[in-house]
Amino acid sequence: MDHQTPTYPLIDPDAALFISGAVSISIGTRSADMLPNLTRAVGCRLSPDRSRLHLLISREQSAAVLTDIADNREIAVVFSQPSTHRTVQYKGRDARIETTVDGDHDRVRRYRDAFVGELVPLGYSEHAARAVVDCRLDDVVVIAFSPEKAFNQTPGPQAGLPLGPGAR
Amino acid sequence: MPRLDLIRECLEGTIPAMMATCASDGTPNIAYLSQSEFVDERHVALSYQFFNTTRRNVLENPHARLIVTHPLNGERFRMLIRYLRTETDGPLFERMRAKLAGIASHTGMSGVFRLLGSDIYEVLDIERVPGQVAAPPAPRRNLLAALRVCVERLAACTELDGLLNTALHCLEAQFDIHHTMVLMLDGSGTRLYTVASRGYETSGIGAEIALGQGVIGVAAREGTPIRIGHMTLDTAYSRAIRAATLESGFTDGLETEIPLPGLPESRSQLAVPIKTCGRLLGVLYVESAQDLRFSYDDEDLLVTLAGQLGAAAMQLNHGGDTAEPVESSVPLPAPTSGPPAVIRHYAENDSIFIDDDYLIKGVAGSILWTLLTDFVARGRHSFSNRELRVDPRICLPDVSDNLEARLILLRRRLIDRDACVQLDKAGRGHLQLTVRRPLQLVDVIENLPHTRPPLTASTASGRP
CATH class of the missing domain: 2.30.110.10 (Electron Transport, Fmn-binding Protein; Chain A)
Structure with a gap:
């Protein structure tokens, strides 16, 4: 398999808007002995050239994931919009742990509000929706990586197909 | 852990x-x-x-x-x-x-x-996963205590009609479940007919669902409880795939959307097969306009109740027959005043029309036709379940067929239609026929004309 970093940003402007919105964000990693691990992110930010994703996560909720990143840097992340089920998965092999930057705490707050605003009209209670994305702000750390591959994962026959630049 | x-x-x-x-x-x-x-x-x-x-x-x-x-x-x-x-x-x-x-x-x-x-x-x-959560909502009530009340009330029932109504009443009073129905499997084993309901604008008694159709039909066909707890989301999920399927041109096999009977805004549904002695008798169905209304616990409760309902229904279906012969009642003169009611019986499917209004079909239609024939010919107005069960004119699909349920269905249809003929229970295992107008019976052997007033959706086809 070709793992060369693409010369174009895999995330086009439309996808950039999508992943910055009220979407559920899940991060998958694996341990040295190939056990999968999983955590939820509470926001994300994209580098200006759209080549690098920065995922905001709770350290205490993500201990195994952080250990895995330090071990092998493999990562998968899924963005899914509950109201439409539009779902995209990105994978990379250069993930690393970073500290938050100015604005990240506000980013988490805005993300939570948007996420709750997405779920409540679907019939979920506000306190349940808030609990799903709850964490201590002073505990937030960042996982950054450059997506190498993108896949459409919206449920249906097209699920699993690779996405190219501009593909949705 | x-x-x-x-x-x-x-x-x-x-x-x-x-x-x-x-x-x-x-x-x-x-x-x-x-x-x-x-x-x-x-x-x-x-x-x-x-x-x-x-x-x-x-x-x-x-x-x-x-x-x-x-x-x-x-x-x-x-x-x-x-x-x-x-x-x-x-x-x-x-x-x-x-x-x-x-x-x-x-x-x-x-x-x-x-x-x-x-x-x-x-x-x-x-x-x-660490994180703050709000306290879950307090339980509605002690479900085991509620179940116990239901079990005791059902055990006290002595006839099928009362048993079914008690079950639905208990669901409302003990579990706060307001939209409920019981459907019985017909003799052909291909359709279910509604025999009791509670909480709907119209009773829907006699309404049919094919085996495999919708939540109720699938529960019956598969013999397993079907519970959908978040209708909005489940529907949205299916629709997301449907949109993707349509876009990919993969459209063969899509069927016309089947409207679900019952609540128009049903968000929670639970259909539980009523089984006893290894046989499917019917389905107990509950629904709610509220999301996430029925939990795993509710499913446990309904499965338990349906078990008791099935065993009791089976017992009452056969135990309801009286051992004594019917007292030969004095023939009553048929009413002579007023215009005669024309009762048509179509042999094709045993459907009965009173003055061109569809009433019922199938086994229940056959029962009514038999009663009316005897009434007109001999002035009989009192009948026993026992004689109906063995009457060769009534083609019960098999000896274990649920005659009691057919009679409930027939009585309820006559009431719902405010028909000039009514059927009442007269003691255990006995029926009393009341006729308010002179009757003219017309037995139609040939096929149903296609110009008949359209049958309603609930009576469209099949043999209840």
């Missing part, structure tokens, strides 16, 4: 579970699960619908990580699970397939959205 049975609500999928797997080359993958099922304290089942990356990964590397979320308070649990096997038949598979099929048929996705297998996983570890 937390017990799986205490967090089984998290497997409802109302907040979809996330699943991480790892390929043999070390590439992680994430998928959202459309369906997960509590199997027992150590096992969960996940639906296998497409051969995707998740599927390929677990066949290579059986460990997977799940995050499941409690639908009411958002509490999250992370599980380490290990793939064991895939079941492609048996009760669990049928239950999951039926649930999926119920969702699919509800939105016209039959044949597209289908279960290939139930993947069974062993649960190796469960941890609670």
